[in-house]
Amino acid sequence: MKATDLRPGLGCKIDGKLWIITNFEHRTPGNLRAFIQIRIKEVVGGKTVEKRLGSADDIEVVDLDRREMEYLYSDNSGATFMDKESYDQVILPKDVLGDALLFLRPNAEATVLFHDTTAVSLDMPSSVELTVKDCPPEVKGATVTNQTKEATMETGLVIRVPAFIKQGETLKISTAERAYQSRA
Numbered sequence: 001m002k003a004t005d006l007r008p009g010l011g012c013k014i015d016g017k018l019w020i021i022t023n024f025e026h027r028t029p030g031n032l033r034a035f036i037q038i039r040i041k042e043v044v045g046g047k048t049v050e051k052r053l054g055s056a057d058d059i060e061v062v063d064l065d066r067r068e069m070e071y072l073y074s075d076n077s078g079a080t081f082m083d084k085e086s087y088d089q090v091i092l093p094k095d096v097l098g099d100a101l102l103f104l105r106p107n108a109e110a111t112v113l114f115h116d117t118t119a120v121s122l123d124m125p126s127s128v129e130l131t132v133k134d135c136p137p138e139v140k141g142a143t144v145t146n147q148t149k150e151a152t153m154e155t156g157l158v159i160r161v162p163a164f165i166k167q168g169e170t171l172k173i174s175t176a177e178r179a180y181q182s183r184a
Contacts, residue, residue: 003036003053011062018043065114102157
């Protein structure tokens with residue numbers, strides 16, 4: 001597959017190792033040739049590397065099986081997900097998940113990526129809805145200025161929110177930017 005056709009979430013083989021593309025950016029600097037900047041995560045070791053590719057470079061893409069699963073719980077060994085069709089349970093280690101658990105509440109649906117029956121990654125949606133667990137009280141007159149405050153969500157995620165947000169509200173949060181989008 002050409003480098004310009006790559007997208008986040010695709011599996012690829014580079015230097016004989018299996019990688020998952022986590023970030024993709026097509027850059028065209030001033031008077032230079034265009035290039036592709038990708039951030040890839042190694043499936044086995046979990047390390048993340050940035051790589052620069054030419055627009056015409058060919059990359060070997062690996063077919064990953066995507067299964068809709070339900071997030072059940074997490075413990076010291078990792079997070080447990082259940083297949084909704086066969087009721088099989090899979091444990092994803094914490095090093096594979098990264099900070100994805102901050103966006104998942106129990107019983108939430110998630111897409112788990114498999115390579116040959118082995119769970120290798122979690123495909124996060126672009127936004128999630130979480131409830132505010134703790135935040136400072138509402139500030140009077142905060143509707144005119146662009147004031148923000150820290151809010152702790154039900155999963156432990158801490159983000160900056162507008163000053164008019166109250167405890168108990170459900171918010172829409174961007175998983176890519178880790179930022180407040182709107183009220184749900």
